[in-house]
Amino acid sequence: MLDTPSALVPALSLADEARDPDAFAAAFGGSFERFGFAVITDHGVPHDLITRAWTLTEEFFALPVDEKQGYYDKALGGQRGYTPFKTEIAKDAKHVDLKEFWHVGRDLPEGHPAAKDMMPNVWPTRPAEFKEALTDLWNAFDRAGLRLLSAIARHLKLDPSYFDTVVDHSNSILRLLHYPPIPADAEGVRAGAHEDINLITLLLGAEEAGLQLLDRNGQWLAIHPPEGALVVNVGDMLQRLTNNVLPSTTHRVVNPPPERRGFSRYSMPFFLHPNPEFLIETLPGTITAENPNHYPTPITAHDYLHERLVEIGLVKA
Template sequence: MSQVTLEAVDYQADDAKEKFVQSLRETGFGVLKNHPIDQASVQAIYDTWQGWFNQDSATKEHHLYNKGTQDGFFPARISETAKGFTQKDIKEYFHYYPWGQCPATHQPQLDNYYQQTTAFASELLGWIEALSPPDVAARYQEPLSNMINGSDQTLLRVLHYPPLAGDEEAGAIRAAAHEDINLITILPAANEPGLQVQLKDGQWADVPSDFGYLIINIGDMLQEASGGYFPSTSHRVINPKGADMSKSRISLPLFLHPRPDVVLSGRHTAKSYLHERLTELGVI
């Protein structure tokens, strides 16, 4: 394990913007503490959705995902396979969009969090743009924060990593090494550790998982838009050991996606880039 560690940046500090963007530049990840996202609402979502995932499969599959729009429940049997891997990740999840399907009793809770965190993402994208060197900023076809305005593609994923039984497929882990597709991802520290990022030297470093921290990482679309200045780095969720194998893990990433018409580079719009990546992943 690498000795390099990610440090949480105090959102309230005078130099928060600079330290945060520098961390993104160096590792593709930034961690914030004392931020405005309400932690009570995060815990409430963890509790509510743990109960939902504890239901029997037939009940959950009343909300089985729509193939065309990708909203709804994705059971473990059709979970993602990371690019370059053959084993499916050990997880199940629910895709929430404000326009998509959702259990009626759970929708207000998710929508409140979705709106609150999307608004915060606009602020963070403003930080990133403000501290981009002039030659990098010149690549942005429009302000970064504007790219997500009016987008109906931003995705809130409620992830459930079930307890491990010990009979999992050889080599399978909760989330194999991968990069995110979108501009940035915002993730409240989950209720269990396991998230790791791959550093420039190839070694893996634990991402701080203290409850109350907020984890932000660069996605492929921002890497594309910045000409590689901001790196979309590989990350994974490793399997727990010992007594922790019996614990579930809930995770709540919000993937900030631009409007489909946004021009990322001379090669891609957001729509063409997303289609290419989802095809590679076998999702479409």
């Protein structure tokens, strides 16, 4: 399954956004329109912070299973803390994903109105510095994501600050992903074919082989970004908001060849969400005679997220 053609997703430098925001927005938006994906270098997430986070991630997942299980609470619906191996399943898939993960969310001020729709973070007692480093990484991802959303707003002919108040108290989540070693006869794949729920996803760790996108011609294409680059993709909420102008592309993480199945794979996606009360309503500028409104019934981000979490088995209906 790894022997597939590579997607020719161009690498774009976020440094160009400061020099020529219109040109960057056109290139970024064009990559989204063509692939639903983009590759971003010079993203501003500090290299030393990333290196520190990788080390802490590996240390956490190396802890005894019973210790990790102590941070799993079904009532949290997988939205904070630990989710064990073989818990999440892609929509309509036959087998659960071969992964375990940890979720870090936004820290809201005490008494914030959005707290009713978001639970507080859960933190392990070890490894040391886990809370500090992953909080810093969450904030760095959030800053990079806001710059990318500004570029998307430009591409859509909106005010560049359009998303500023759409995501300022959002339920965005940093996921630390561990795909453990698997036997050659394992049922299922590391992550089944799916689309993301949110606005955009920013992913570190895709240079490790396995990530593939489903091209519009029905062919699976492998993604091979430069080391340290972010792979960014459209989520279903942005697809819905833009009336399919920006497509949420199906993707998966396939199993490695037999000689690599004894090795772990790690990645760090940041799922950037709208504020819970944000009404996902088709942008008027995306509705045309050729592209009529595909989503005539608006829905809040909170309700849409709940529907999808039920579908992937993390919460009960």
